[in-house]
Structures are given as structure tokens and as C-alpha cells.
Amino acid sequence: MTDVESVTGTPGSMNSNPVGQMFDRIAPAYDILNHLFSFGRDFSWRRRLADAVFKDEKLRVLDLAAGTGDVLITLLDRNPNIAEAVGLDISENMLALCRRKIARHKLADRIKLVRADVTVNGLVGESFDVVTMGFGIRNTPDALKTLTEINRLLKPGGTTLILEFSMPANRILRGCYLFYLRFFVPLLGRLLSGDNHAYRYLDKSIESFHRSDDFCNLMQKAGFSDISASPLTFGVACLYQGTKPND
Numbered sequence: 001m002t003d004v005e006s007v008t009g010t011p012g013s014m015n016s017n018p019v020g021q022m023f024d025r026i027a028p029a030y031d032i033l034n035h036l037f038s039f040g041r042d043f044s045w046r047r048r049l050a051d052a053v054f055k056d057e058k059l060r061v062l063d064l065a066a067g068t069g070d071v072l073i074t075l076l077d078r079n080p081n082i083a084e085a086v087g088l089d090i091s092e093n094m095l096a097l098c099r100r101k102i103a104r105h106k107l108a109d110r111i112k113l114v115r116a117d118v119t120v121n122g123l124v125g126e127s128f129d130v131v132t133m134g135f136g137i138r139n140t141p142d143a144l145k146t147l148t149e150i151n152r153l154l155k156p157g158g159t160t161l162i163l164e165f166s167m168p169a170n171r172i173l174r175g176c177y178l179f180y181l182r183f184f185v186p187l188l189g190r191l192l193s194g195d196n197h198a199y200r201y202l203d204k205s206i207e208s209f210h211r212s213d214d215f216c217n218l219m220q221k222a223g224f225s226d227i228s229a230s231p232l233t234f235g236v237a238c239l240y241q242g243t244k245p246n247d
């Protein structure tokens with residue numbers, strides 16, 4: 001099931017997206033930099049997301065901004081009740097890495113990959129029990145539009161689980177974190193990936209992203225109920241959860 005499909009155009013048209021181009025460039029170094037920058041905490045964050053999936057029925061799951069597949073693999077590893085998973089990303093190079101990683105984990109019969117924009121994807125509405133997104137929603141031009149699309153894709157009663165970076169509430173921790181983001185992350189990112197822009201963009205996208213209360217309000221505007229925000233690792237990341245109402 002891992003043959004990559006493009007549902008919004010040709011591969012060339014995919015690469016016209018600036019964010020897609022950026023992730024195409026940094027794909028080879030993406031995983032190692034994620035692990036380094038989070039001091040390995042990204043593994044536990046993904047496990048936390050995967051463990052929040054309900055276990056009592058066969059599920060069809062969609063992972064948006066799937067990248068190299070770590071969220072998908074963690075989801076299936078910890079949830080044998082997932083009958084089918086779809087991973088969607090706009091970057092061809094990230095999906096190529098994802099496909100190889102899925103093959104190594106022998107999950108090809110349970111995962112389908114789609115190359116598309118998150119909000120222009122051609123997927124059928126109300127067709128997924130769970131929609132996840134790991135560290136991708138801040139890279140979309142309009143978070144509310146993305147949340148509204150997630151709501152469209154979920155079956156009534158379905159759940160969304162979104163991992164995203166956030167700012168610690170504690171002033172001292174926040175100051176240390178900002179120093180780390182503004183100086184250390186771009187330096188190491190440039191040294192290991194050779195990209196001068198991508199990891200400065202990372203800092204700016206985290207600093208400018210919605211605070212947790214504001215993001216929960218966006219989720220409510222997008223039609224979700226039972227919304228929660230769980231800070232992770234002193235608040236440098238947050239797991240958001242919401243339900244699409246049955247009515």
C-alpha cells in the first residue's frame with residue numbers, strides 16, 4: 001500500500017510550494033536533527049500521541065504532514081487495532097524516506113502514502129476515525145483552515161491528535177528556550193543540513209505560533225468539542241486533542 005499517489009497535481013507542481021521545497025532540501029538530515037534538537041524527547045512525545053488513540057475497535061487513521069513516517073510507525077506499533085493508515089505530505093523527498101522506513105518495519109500492507117497539500121488533498125470527507133498531525137500545523141498558512149479540513153475528514157465522533165511545539169509558561173524556562181531556538185538550533189541546523197534558512201524558519205515558526213489557549217479556541221471554531229491541551233517536557237511541546245461531535 002505504500003505506492004505514493006499525488007492527488008493535487010504532478011510532482012513538479014508539488015515542488016512549487018515553498019514549505020515543500022524547504023523540506024525536500026533538509027530531508028536527509030531531518031530525523032537526526034529532530035532527535036538532537038529535542039534531546040531524544042520526540043520519541044516519548046510520539047508515544048504519548050499514539051497511546052491516546054482509542055483501542056476498542058478497528059480504526060482508519062490519517063497522519064497529516066507525515067514526513068519521514070515516525071508518527072505513522074509509532075501509531076501502528078502501539079495500536080494493533082489500526083486496520084489502515086494513510087500518510088500525507090507535500091514533500092517528495094520526505095515521502096521517499098518514509099516509504100523506505102515503512103518497508104524496514106514491514107508495515108507496507110497497512111499504510112498508504114499520498115503526496116498532497118494538507119488543505120487541498122482530494123480525500124473523501126468523514127472517512128477517518130482518527131486524524132493526527134505531528135509538528136506540521138504551524139507550517140501551514142492558515143491553522144484554522146487546516147483544523148476545519150481535519151474536521152471535514154473525520155467521521156462523526158472521530159478524534160484529532162495534534163503534536164506541536166509551544167512556549168514554556170515559566171519565564172526562566174521560556175528565556176532559556178528562546179536562546180536555544182534563536183542561536184543554537186540555526187547553528188547546528190546549518191552545520192548538519194547545509195541549509196541556512198530552514199532552521200531559522202523553525203525558530204520563527206515556533207515563536208509566532210498560537211499559544212495553547214488560542215489554539216484551543218481555533219479548534220473550537222473549527223467545530224471540535226472535548227478539547228484538551230497537554231503540555232509536554234516543561235511546555236516545549238503540547239499534545240492537543242479534540243472530538244468531532246456526533247450531531
